[in-house]
Amino acid sequence: MTATVSWPAIAPVPDTPPCAPPARRPDGGWTLTRYADVRAALTEASCRVPVADPGAPGTLSWLRGTVSRFSPPERHPARRSAGIAALAAVDPGELRAEAARLTVAALEAAAGRLDVAGALARRVPVRALASRLGLADADAAVPAVTVVAAAYQPGADAAAAHRADRAVADLVSLAPPDPPEVLANRIGLLVQACDASAGLIGAGARHLLPPPDRDRAAVPGDTTRLLAEVLRLDPPVRGTRRVTAATVRLGGVELPAGTGLLLRFDAANRDPAVFAEPDMVRPDRAVPALTFGAGHRGCPGQRHALALAIGVLDVLRERCRRAPTPVRYEPHPLLRVPARLEVVAR
Template sequence: MTPTWPVLAPAPDTPPAGPSHPHPGTGHILTRYADVHAALVDPSCRVPVAEPGLPGTLAGLRGAVSRFSAPADHPSRRAVGVAALAPLDPEALRGHAALLTAAALDAAHDRVDVVSALARRVPVRLLAVRLGFADPDAVVPAVAAVAAAYQPGAEPAVVRRADGAVAALTALAPPEPFEALANRIGLLVQACDATAGLICAGARHLLATAERPATGGDLVELLAEVLRLDPPVRGTRRITTAAVRLGGVDLPAGTPLLLRFDAANRDPVVFAEPDVFRPGRTVPALTFGAGPRGCPGQPHALRLAAGVLDVLRDRCRRVPGPVRYEPHPLLRVPTRLEVTPR
């Protein structure tokens, strides 16, 4: 029997896929799949680069990670993260994530907040162990403090907490040059935000409630469609370094760009019935990026999330009710999302 898949409306502030257009304070917004993909792979569209900072501080971390690196520095820094992930078998991570999730449910005996107890904890703790950090339980809150200030514009008090957290993580990490350590910490920060958001989106859309039966199917394939329809990272920024034509518009050098994954992933030119949850689509969502800066941890993130959801789907129902999200222009992580045993 062919399943009847639900229609999932976009978040209220998701723009429709359409022509690129200027926006005050943002520069130029790209919402169509082809335009966003073009900007991701065009070397003239560069990630905003962080200035170097003192090692052991947030500024030092941001100035050393591949995420905010200039093109000349990016390949070597990215290689550190790729090498750190290479020994990690994604399916083994899935199994260990399931074990930690089961232990958390066993200890709770009642309602569990997926955000704090699982999504922001399990991936970071597991990766901290695999990446050689001491005291993984101390790593989890430290990474959360760094993640809160990782993007530019954080309040001074949040930055100060992040400085202390970077110093703590430096002390817990194996001895190595700070640039290499920074890129290991960067992997943990990505797990704290993006993977946590994916787990929460999966729990919201794939878990049964009292009113809705559980969704069957392979979880990794289902999560790929969750990534398309409810991406935890809704967009990214670029700046043009030369004159470039995007979306039929000629843009001069120095134009800030906002690339909206959430809109591009619902582009009707690319995805038939774009609001329908239909696993197995042949065109990938852009949520993990594309080109030389595409996320190298995609298989790890998908399987870490699947490990948590394997157990939740087997043992829990989601508590019905509205879901509220942390205030952030580009991340989509709930403030709380509860499950209860069946």
């Protein structure tokens, strides 16, 4: 039997949809919100990621068209293997220690008050990972990766894509010389870690640090176990997209080929049919959240992402409390990344 941590419930973000049967959208696509339906779409071979067209070498479109994230089924295994091979040389324990060291340094330089979003959430994970992936200047990689991440999803405006072209070129110059697919997937690991890690660190800081009215109290529990529930209840990536390549039956609905699917992790992670007391923090749940995906497209860097976030949050939990200022979030339909989240030294 699992124990409920003695916190208030973590309510859903206001625009999180309820768990319900598949719902048709005005654009003709469908939204999936139930755990079983979302997991089925993630693991069904006929539900495919939208593919990005390749572009000129060293540009944003080249990166999108070469990373495993946006690859067609026939190219995905080799490209994913390139990313996994790069991560295999990176020890999660060393990442955690480096993230903690960088966090301590940032706190000591901040003189008692620090904005987690601006000083830690993107900078620490990208810098720690870049140095271990062999980039020549990890500090220079941070702003370049941030620019690319802002335009990474297809549909970015022309100005953001132009800035990202320059940033991709910078990252290519910093990375070790490798064949194009290996190089792109090395850079892709950094880009995919950027906003997702920032959102995870932001959620952890918001929910695991003592609130302003409990400045001398500690939120109980081990960071690693608690973070799994924070990841479920306030996921940094709230959903993802798929397109059906053949007729598929999901949630009792027959969906023809070419149907766009929006898979809502934030709703599925609170499905009462799967998670008893879905809004409560219960670190020993047997069923995992879907935030890192599932199946052969699941996130290959889950252990590394968690290690980076835990390294930051262990230090913040030991030394800080949340400041009595509101937490603001960046505007984005599917990412939940804080724009400002202040902490103060205890």
